[in-house]
Amino acid sequence: MTNRRFTSLENPTGEQTYKIIEEGLRKRAMILIFSCCRVCYYGRARSRLGPGERLIIIKPDGSFLIHQDRKVEPVNWQPPGSKVRVKIEDDGKILVESIRRKPAEKLTVEIERAHTISYYLARDIHELEVAGHEEDMRQLILESPDIIEKGFKPITREYQTSNGFIDILGKDENGSLMVLELKSRRAGISAVRQLKRYLEDFKDDKHGVRGVLVAPSITHDARELLEAEGLEFKSLEPPQELKKDHRMTLDKFISSR
Amino acid sequence: MTNRRFTSLENPTGEQTYKIIEEGLRKRAMILIFSCCRVCYYGRARSRLGPGERLIIIKPDGSFLIHQDRKVEPVNWQPPGSKVRVKIEDDGKILVESIRRKPAEKLTVEIERAHTISYYLARDIHELEVAGHEEDMRQLILESPDIIEKGFKPITREYQTSNGFIDILGKDENGSLMVLELKSRRAGISAVRQLKRYLEDFKDDKHGVRGVLVAPSITHDARELLEAEGLEFKSLEPPQELKKDHRMTLDKFISSR
DNA sequence: GATTGCATATCGTTG
DNA sequence: CAACGATGTGCAATC
Structure with missing residues (x-):
């Protein structure tokens, strides 16, 4: 069946498979092929996949x-950004190649027999809206620093050290520096090591520096290392509120300056 | 069209869409739906996606x-491992829900109108064979240590420090300890920091310890930090040879003991 | 274009 | 089951 929006064919011949792939590529459609195929890849690594039935998707x-x-x-x-080419062999087998320039990578699919082939022109303007990232935690803390503790004052975000960027640098109510490391999910031992590294740049500070890991939860081993190093943990869930209106965010930003 | 291996239908009604999803789930098939839909997700994060045409894939x-x-x-x-349920509303809209228990996550898809729906029972026994990983580099170095430098002798792999596991620990021809950090791709600044951390455990060693980053290439900033820290870089491509025969590997292993 | 770091990362392995 | 580290990670933001 064919119309403007999509085309599909069952048990196509090799010729038909070739023709529909060609057409789909020309129309910049999303192409779906369910077929028995072999796959080879060469580039950053190398791989091989013996014959079997899989779904192939080629996007515009x-x-x-x-x-x-x-x-x-x-x-x-x-x-x-990869470039697709399709060839038909004498025995009716279809070869589909996808090539990337940099880094040089090549994917080769040998289609033994297609079960169904189709292509679609998708109308889709909406972007995904997500909440619950580390960035959402950061904004929450900058807007409401007391969430960390009473009297906490952020100084800068993204402060550079010789060991990478500190998420939030601030001071507690006594004026001691605080280094916050944020994680949007359960913090493991590597998060503690990261925090430990940031503090190396401040080890000569006279007033003493506090290192605080901020995350929804922490693994057992991570907590042990944290305490052994004299660091702190503050439990905080990343806010999962989806923004309904962008102007509200802008107002908030302006009023908070 | 229907047979034992796959079923597909174009411009299905809501009832038909519901029935085919049900059937596909029951038969533990791979289900494909091209449709106009909205999506909500709630769990580790939260997201919303407005209406648009997308491909939905449900695997057995x-x-x-x-x-x-x-x-x-x-x-x-x-x-x-997620569990799928499908419902049909009074207005013919289809709701598909996928639920994961731990962590608790829920995906809800509201299908406004399906353009095509199909399911497939895929015969596929082959597993992907890959080469070019960090593990392949490690084996190569353990089998042919001279690749690193003449006289290099590995002592252990996966040596534990307070800052994580060292990939390979060994000695050079003068008996000095060598800490190798392997990367299968271009090494960045974080790889140098990682190596730096491992060496902290050895900073009291009398003979001096050499830290060597082994990777196909290194970024400019990483090279600067590396040299500033007195560390070394050894260029090595991960071997990309696909194993044809597992016995050969076993023979090699036995003869090398 | 190169580099850096987050992600509903996913996935295999190990304890 | 939880946790840890590799990945052809992908991807956006930043330089």
């Missing part, structure tokens, strides 16, 4: 995905 | 993917 932006019937991650893929 | 292992017509990553998803 050059993204290329091969999905087996398990896992969230594609078994092979190419990123946006 | 519970993996759930929603793909827009751009990017490699799905715009929303649920991991393997």
Whole structure:
């Protein structure tokens, strides 16, 4: 069946498969192929996948995905911007190649037999709205510093040390420096090490510096290391409020200056 | 069209969409729906996606993917093991829910109108064979230590320090300790910091300890920090040879003991 | 264009 | 089951 928005065909011949892929690429459509195929990849690594039935997705932006019937991650893929070519062999087999220039990577799919092939022109203007990132925590703390503790005053965000950027640098009510390390999910031992490294730049500070790990929760080993190092933990859930209106955010920003 | 391996339908009614999703779930098939839909997610974070045409994939292992017509990553998803339920509303709209228990996460898709719906029973026994990982580098170095430098002798792999595991610990021909940090791709500043941390445990060693970053290449800033810290860089590409025969590897292992 | 660091990261391995 | 580290991580923001 064919109309302007999509085309699909079941049990296509090799010729038909070739033609529909060509057409889909020309129209910059999203192409779906369910087929028995083999896959080779060469680039940052190298891989090979023996014959089996998988879903192939080619997107108009050059993204290329091969999905087996398990896992969230594609078994092979190419990123946006990759260039696709399709060839038909004498025996009717279809070869689809996707090439990326930098870094040089090549994905080759040999389609033995397609079960269904289709392409779609997707109308989709909306972007995903997300909340609950580390950045949302940061904004919350800058707007309401008392969440960390009474009298906490942020000085800067993204303060650079020789060991990377500190998320929030501030002072407590006694004027002691506080280094905050934010994590939007359960903090592990590596988060504590990160905080420990930031503090190295301040080890000569006379007033003493407090290191605080801010996260919804912390692993057992991480807490042990934290306490052994004289660091602190502050439990804080990342705010998950989706912004309904962008002007509100702007007003808030202006009024808070 | 219907047979044992797959079913597909174009411009299905709400009832038909519901029925095919039900059937696909029951048969533990891979379900594909191209439709206009809205998506909500709540769990580790929260997100909302307004109406638009996307590809929905439900895999028999519970993996759930929603793909827009751009990017490699799905715009929303649920991991393997999630449980799917489908409902039909009075107005013919379809609600698909995927729930994960731990952590608690819920994905809700409201299908306004499906353009095509299909399901497939995929025959696929092959696993992906990959080469070019950090582990391949490690094996290469343990088998042929001279690749690092003449006279290098590995002592242990995965040596534990207070700052994490060292990839390979060894000695040079003069008996000085060498700490190797392996990276399968271009090493950045964080790799140098990691190596720096490992060496802290050895800073009292009388003979002096050498820290060596082993990677195919290194960023400019990373090289600067490396040299400032008196560390070394050894260029090594991860071996990309796909193993043809597992016995060969075993033989090699036995003969090298 | 190169580099850095977050992510609903996902996924395998280990304790 | 929890936790830790690698990944062809992908991706956006920043330089």
